[in-house]
Amino acid sequence: MDVQCILCDSVEHIDENSLYAKQLKSNYLKLHLCKQCNERIKDKTISRIQTGKFRLYRKEKEEKYI
Numbered sequence: 898m899d900v901q902c903i904l905c906d907s908v909e910h911i912d913e914n915s916l917y918a919k920q921l922k923s924n925y926l927k928l929h930l931c932k933q934c935n936e937r938i939k940d941k942t943i944s945r946i947q948t949g950k951f952r953l954y955r956k957e958k959e960e961k962y963i
């Protein structure tokens with residue numbers, strides 16, 4: 898099946914029988930990101946974490962209980 902990236906509108910062909918395709922079809926995943934956009938977002942998130950200004954919500958929550 899063909900899926901369209903929500904950020905750059907590029908269309909990718911994915912295996913219809915893959916877990917990813919099933920998740921998209923069952924609306925478990927509502928948005929598809931292509932590999933390039935996925936990598937771009939991952940890079941930005943990692944560099945933000947490394948600046949120390951960005952903290953993960955989960956980590957802050959854990960710290961409150963210490």
Ligand SMILES: [Zn+2]
Nearest residue numbers: 902905931934
């Ligand atoms: Zn994309």
